[in-house]
Amino acid sequence: MQIVKIEGFNAHCVAKGIEREVSLFMLQDESLEIGNFVMVHVGYAIQKMSAMEARSAWEVYDEMLALEAKGA
Amino acid sequence: MTLTAQDWLGKIKALPLKKRVRIMNVCGGHERSITMAGIRSALPKTVELIAGPGCPVCICPEEDVYQAIQLALHANVILVAFGDMLRVPVNTPKREIRSLEQAKANGADIRPIASPKEAVQIAIENPNQSVVFFAAGFETTTAPVAAMLLEGVPDNLFVLLSGRRTWPAVAMLLDSDTPSFEGLIAPGHVSTVMGPEEWLFVVKKHNIPAAVSGFMPVSLLAAMYSVLRQILEGDPFLDNCYPELVRPGGNPSAKAQMAQVLHDTDANWRGIGVIPASGFELNLRFASHDARTQFPDFDLVGRKRAGQMPAGCECASVVLGKINPNQCKIYGLACTPKSPVGPCMVSDEGACRIWWAGGVRKNAASSVTDFHASVD
Numbered sequence: 001m002q003i004v005k006i007e008g009f010n011a012h013c014v015a016k017g018i019e020r021e022v023s024l025f026m027l028q029d030e031s032l033e034i035g036n037f038v039m040v041h042v043g044y045a046i047q048k049m050s051a052m053e054a055r056s057a058w059e060v061y062d063e064m065l066a067l068e069a070k071g072a
Numbered sequence: 073m074t075l076t077a078q079d080w081l082g083k084i085k086a087l088p089l090k091k092r093v094r095i096m097n098v099c100g101g102h103e104r105s106i107t108m109a110g111i112r113s114a115l116p117k118t119v120e121l122i123a124g125p126g127c128p129v130c131i132c133p134e135e136d137v138y139q140a141i142q143l144a145l146h147a148n149v150i151l152v153a154f155g156d157m158l159r160v161p162v163n164t165p166k167r168e169i170r171s172l173e174q175a176k177a178n179g180a181d182i183r184p185i186a187s188p189k190e191a192v193q194i195a196i197e198n199p200n201q202s203v204v205f206f207a208a209g210f211e212t213t214t215a216p217v218a219a220m221l222l223e224g225v226p227d228n229l230f231v232l233l234s235g236r237r238t239w240p241a242v243a244m245l246l247d248s249d250t251p252s253f254e255g256l257i258a259p260g261h262v263s264t265v266m267g268p269e270e271w272l273f274v275v276k277k278h279n280i281p282a283a284v285s286g287f288m289p290v291s292l293l294a295a296m297y298s299v300l301r302q303i304l305e306g307d308p309f310l311d312n313c314y315p316e317l318v319r320p321g322g323n324p325s326a327k328a329q330m331a332q333v334l335h336d337t338d339a340n341w342r343g344i345g346v347i348p349a350s351g352f353e354l355n356l357r358f359a360s361h362d363a364r365t366q367f368p369d370f371d372l373v374g375r376k377r378a379g380q381m382p383a384g385c386e387c388a389s390v391v392l393g394k395i396n397p398n399q400c401k402i403y404g405l406a407c408t409p410k411s412p413v414g415p416c417m418v419s420d421e422g423a424c425r426i427w428w429a430g431g432v433r434k435n436a437a438s439s440v441t442d443f444h445a446s447v448d
Contacts, residue, residue: 009223023189025219026265028325039264039317042154042209043187044216047264047323052316055075055294056283057309058301 001045003036013040080293081114087300089118095299096245096253096393098238099126099260100421101287107430109289111296119300122253123426124393125241128234129156129419131341131391132208134379135371136234138162140206141172142370143232143363144180150198152191153206154213155184156419159412163377172206188220195229204363208234212261214352215326218333221358232363233354236339238262239270240350245392246278252393255299256282257292260314267322268312275308286314333358342415343381343388385414390423397424398436404428405435 001013001020009025011032023044024032030048032038038045054060075083097103103123106112112121125131137160144151151172158173169175176182185191191205207217214235221231238259245251258271263284274282281302285295295313302308312318321327332355339351354362371378381387385407386400397403397416407413409428416422 021189023216023219023223025223026215026323026326026329029323030325039261041212041261042216043189044219046212046215046261046326047317047319049316050319054315055080055291056298056313057311058298059075 077290095255096124097257123423127421230363235352281308283311387414
């Protein structure tokens, strides 16, 4: 869900038109801002979503092999 | 370039798989996505996907459900629980109350909730009554319960905790003489909270490939590809196919909060028995909110079939991935979502309920397992 408002440990979040009050209590080590996306489970944000670089280690491995082959 | 689910499926199909490979998942959310997206029937026939211990409602101790029912009926409390728990049957004679739903119909004040926050709110709104929160769940649900307690709750809120850890059940399966799988899809949200490292033992101790997955088909197919390729290359490692959420070490705040509120304990799994270090108990500091110490134990010594699955039900074998849901003798016959016998047909995370929702109607108890042939 996307954070639209933060008040202390509580946030107002939206996702696909659904609005929810979400606790940020479990994310005290994260710096959270309006606009960030969080994964919510039973009303609690359990993690901040981050950008994905590769879906599997094999993608990175294959890319490295391909680069090596090009260089060879 | 970001690969699509179709790309990953193509990569799986291009793998030179010769032998049958069994991949287990241990998460009801994974099983739901696999079934609803039709992933089983899309994969090569050499790949078998097994639903393992991924449903906390299914293995919640029968004694705890019984205790919750008795508290609601006899202790003058408001009992709140996640909605899935309300229809779980206990082993009492048919003339007696067998579920929280039936207790509610008989006048007990039982309220389904979707979040621990609701339990707090109900306690605030009813200051003159005791509120018991029957909290069953794996780590992803137990962590918010810990957060709730640490943040502070009213004096009249008590927790009947039935939290369980997932990895010890997998460890038990792998320590058995005949592990029923060659690859593991590790749970995404459990790993998000607890850290993917909890699953390293699968690779390091048992030499079995593992990949953490999210809940979209693209993540599940990437994890399946990873596990299959690890098997082919013969060099298992723990892959993370849910990198947008799963980070090394998991969620440090959540883990620190859990450590302040809970500790591990040996715990009973319904129909399976005690698994070492697989449960959570509240720390002494929170004893005043522990329903187990604050309320009498209503269970009767020698109650028939206490702790077991309902008679005739093979949920324990389904939970452990020893049989497919439709191989249970009563699947789709005596046991359907409308009239469930076992907890696996009750819960949205139960493999039987998921397979039924996915269109598997035929009972295959007397035939050879073949998902491809069992979907009508």
